[in-house]
Amino acid sequence: MKLFAACRLVLALCLSMALSGSATTSAQTKPSGRAVGPVIAKVRIDLFSDFQCPSCKGLAEGTLRRIKEDYALKGKVRLVHHDFPLPQHQYARHAAILASAADRLGKFDEVSEVLFRQQESWSVSGKVDEAVDTVLTLEERKRIREIAKDPAIEAAIQKDIELGRRMLVGSTPTMIITANSKPNPVVGVVSYPIISKYLDQLLAQ
Amino acid sequence: MVLGAVFVYAAYTKLRQSWLLFALSIDSYQLLPQWAVLTLARLLPWLELALGIALIAGVWLRYTAIAATSVLMLFFSVMLLSYTKGAGIDCGCFGVGEALSLKTLARDGVLLAAAIALAALSWTAQSLKPRA
Numbered sequence: 001m002k003l004f005a006a007c008r009l010v011l012a013l014c015l016s017m018a019l020s021g022s023a024t025t026s027a028q029t030k031p032s033g034r035a036v037g038p039v040i041a042k043v044r045i046d047l048f049s050d051f052q053c054p055s056c057k058g059l060a061e062g063t064l065r066r067i068k069e070d071y072a073l074k075g076k077v078r079l080v081h082h083d084f085p086l087p088q089h090q091y092a093r094h095a096a097i098l099a100s101a102a103d104r105l106g107k108f109d110e111v112s113e114v115l116f117r118q119q120e121s122w123s124v125s126g127k128v129d130e131a132v133d134t135v136l137t138l139e140e141r142k143r144i145r146e147i148a149k150d151p152a153i154e155a156a157i158q159k160d161i162e163l164g165r166r167m168l169v170g171s172t173p174t175m176i177i178t179a180n181s182k183p184n185p186v187v188g189v190v191s192y193p194i195i196s197k198y199l200d201q202l203l204a205q
Numbered sequence: 206m207v208l209g210a211v212f213v214y215a216a217y218t219k220l221r222q223s224w225l226l227f228a229l230s231i232d233s234y235q236l237l238p239q240w241a242v243l244t245l246a247r248l249l250p251w252l253e254l255a256l257g258i259a260l261i262a263g264v265w266l267r268y269t270a271i272a273a274t275s276v277l278m279l280f281f282s283v284m285l286l287s288y289t290k291g292a293g294i295d296c297g298c299f300g301v302g303e304a305l306s307l308k309t310l311a312r313d314g315v316l317l318a319a320a321i322a323l324a325a326l327s328w329t330a331q332s333l334k335p336r337a
Contacts, residue, residue: 055293170304171293184226185302188233188294194242198225 033108034100036068037078043071043202044078046176048164051096052089052123056173057116058189066192067199076203081112082160084172091128096157098132101147102140110135180205208273208319209260216254218300224250230297234287252276260323270324277317284310 047064049056064079072079083100085092095115102111111132115122118131133141147153167176167183175186179202186195219227228246231237237245256276259269280298287294288305295301296309303309 053293168302184222185295186226186229186233187304188292189235190229190232191239193239194225194228194232198223198229201223201225 032103033106033112034081034103035078036080037072038075039078041076041078042179043076043199044080044178045072046080046082046167046178048082048084048160048167048169048172048174048176050084050086050089050092050172051099051112051115052092052119053086053172054119055189057119059173060112060116063190063192063195067195070196071199077199081108082164083157084161084164084169084174085157086172089123091123091126093157095122095128097148097153098128098144100153100156101144101150102132102136104147105140105143107136107140107144177202206261208316208323209257209262211316212253212257212260212273214257215299216250216257219250220254222300226301227297230295230301233294233297234283234292236283236286267324267327270320270327274317274320274324277313277320281310281313281317284313 045067049060067077068079071077083096085096099108099111099115102108114131114135115128118134122128122131129145132144136144164174168185169176171187173188176183177186177198178184224246227250228242231246231249232239232242253276256269256273259265260273284296284305288307288310292305294305296303296305298309298313
């Protein structure tokens, strides 16, 4: 029985590492804000998102925030953020790089929140760094600029994009909700009351 | 027959999965309130199934063809509206996992044209029948 449990854990860990991509880079110094919830959670949500996409902002600021609070932080589901910057969004990749760099300082949540909050402004002006700076100290700003130059950050984003393509992600935001090894894509902005009913149904199975 | 089979298949793809997953597809169009999304997600697959069976069996063809045309016209309008708004969402046509695209619009357009033709033919054929 213990052997079975151990095997299951190893399998889940391998799957998580393979899917999480940049969420678990070797250079990680603090717990990642990109993946929330237990690795062996019954339900896993892989979110493919673009910081410059207005629908991603809508999903993040409404539904996802509540999923994180009510399900991921309570250990019911594992929520993993994957970067999927779309080619038509000029500054999305740079925003993803800064968010990934901030993750190494344990500031992913703060940076991703400000990127979405000020999306309308920086997506026109291109002043992504300025938006990010508003939630960082002077020391953190300096460190983030250095970390952002690390090729591993860019590589992790590319890995996320490739993972998304393998999972047939065609647009953002896309959530791949996996339960009992069965993945189901949910595309676009969906409301919290309906997705929570679906998650409850999966958790009750 | 073919149109009926398409309706039956569309119903099958929705009924074999959780109805809430289909509710999420409808919800992503962001056109309806929550109660309407949930009600439609419960009812629509059964309506499609009933329409499909009726079309295949050829019962009340004039009326089922009109009903199929109305349903497809509604789908097409909603899809077109969302596509022009640039919503990157799931079509929800045959279960989940198919993005709303020009391809899905073209397919729905062909089905709509077929339904209109069927409705027109069934009403024309009826009116041409010799009367005693």
